[in-house]
Amino acid sequence: MARRKKIYEGKAKILYEGPEPGTIVQYFKDDATAFNAEKRDVVEGKGVLNNRLCEYFMSGLNNIGVPTHFIKRINMREQLVRAVEIIPLEVVVRNVAAGSISKRLGIEEGTALPRPIVEFYYKDDALGDPLVTEEHIIAFGWAAQQDMDDMVALALRVNDFMSGLMMGVGIKLVDFKIEIGRVWEGDYMRLVVADEISPDSCRLWDIETGQKLDKDVFRRDLGSLADAYTEVARRLGVLPQNAPPLGKPTLIN
Numbered sequence: 001m002a003r004r005k006k007i008y009e010g011k012a013k014i015l016y017e018g019p020e021p022g023t024i025v026q027y028f029k030d031d032a033t034a035f036n037a038e039k040r041d042v043v044e045g046k047g048v049l050n051n052r053l054c055e056y057f058m059s060g061l062n063n064i065g066v067p068t069h070f071i072k073r074i075n076m077r078e079q080l081v082r083a084v085e086i087i088p089l090e091v092v093v094r095n096v097a098a099g100s101i102s103k104r105l106g107i108e109e110g111t112a113l114p115r116p117i118v119e120f121y122y123k124d125d126a127l128g129d130p131l132v133t134e135e136h137i138i139a140f141g142w143a144a145q146q147d148m149d150d151m152v153a154l155a156l157r158v159n160d161f162m163s164g165l166m167m168g169v170g171i172k173l174v175d176f177k178i179e180i181g182r183v184w185e186g187d188y189m190r191l192v193v194a195d196e197i198s199p200d201s202c203r204l205w206d207i208e209t210g211q212k213l214d215k216d217v218f219r220r221d222l223g224s225l226a227d228a229y230t231e232v233a234r235r236l237g238v239l240p241q242n243a244p245p246l247g248k249p250t251l252i253n
């Protein structure tokens with residue numbers, strides 16, 4: 001296949017033009033960043049794990065009728081997705097207090113929330129992705145009222161699916177972030193889950209020990225990020241139980 005044109009390079013992924021119109025190739029890098037890219041490192045094998053895990057979550061969602069941009073995994077680091085018009089919001093669902101909600105509202109980390117809470121953040125690195133309300137979103141035209149309802153419904157379906165999947169392997173889904181995009185089919189528009197779902201974009205705690213198995217391991221210097229993500233992949237059966245250490249391309253096809 002001829003090498004494709006680069007469309008965008010972000011902190012964690014590179015987008016290339018896909019083989020067909022309306023498709024994009026998403027390449028998962030090993031770069032880890034946190035605190036709006038103030039902290040950064042290269043974690044060997046992270047891109048491979050996130051590509052695999054993202055494939056697992058997105059294809060599972062597709063299979064239960066939750067629409068996503070995911071088409072297929074191409075190789076160790078790349079997946080083919082539908083090109084979408086990204087809504088400039090990060091949609092966060094929280095089941096347990098952690099991170100910014102704990103700081104902002106003074107809720108101790110680990111406190112179960114009375115019900116899943118859906119939050120919206122405006123995607124703007126220069127502003128540090130600020131929390132916004134429905135009023136802002138509609139007034140500034142980032143999404144319409146109907147989109148708001150659809151986004152909440154989509155986010156909660158993803159939450160139910162991901163919570164159940166994780167619960168089955170002894171992991172608590174504390175919170176996660178998704179991006180949502182628009183796809184057009186003639187005059188008809190629908191919203192799909194886009195970007196990625198991976199331990200970079202979720203908080204995952206071992207149910208028994210509370211051990212963190214997500215990007216907080218990197219944010220808070222709690223040990224090996226690759227080991228944490230490998231553990232998630234092994235439990236889900238995405239990697240064989242006895243897979244040797246990361247970084248050796250022959251291990252994961």
Ligand SMILES: Nc1ncnc2c1ncn2[C@@H]1O[C@H](COP(=O)(O)OP(=O)(O)OP(=O)(O)O)[C@@H](O)[C@H]1O
Nearest residue numbers: 010011012013015069081082083084086179194195
């Ligand atoms: N299906 C898609 N079609 C078009 N753009 C997409 C799609 N899925 C994800 N994207 C966009 O691709 C980029 C992925 O790159 P990456 O996650 O590395 O970006 P980032 O550094 O987090 O920056 P950003 O602030 O743009 O999200 C994001 O901008 C995301 O919104």
Ligand SMILES: [Mg+2]
Nearest residue numbers: 010011012195
């Ligand atoms: Mg991103």
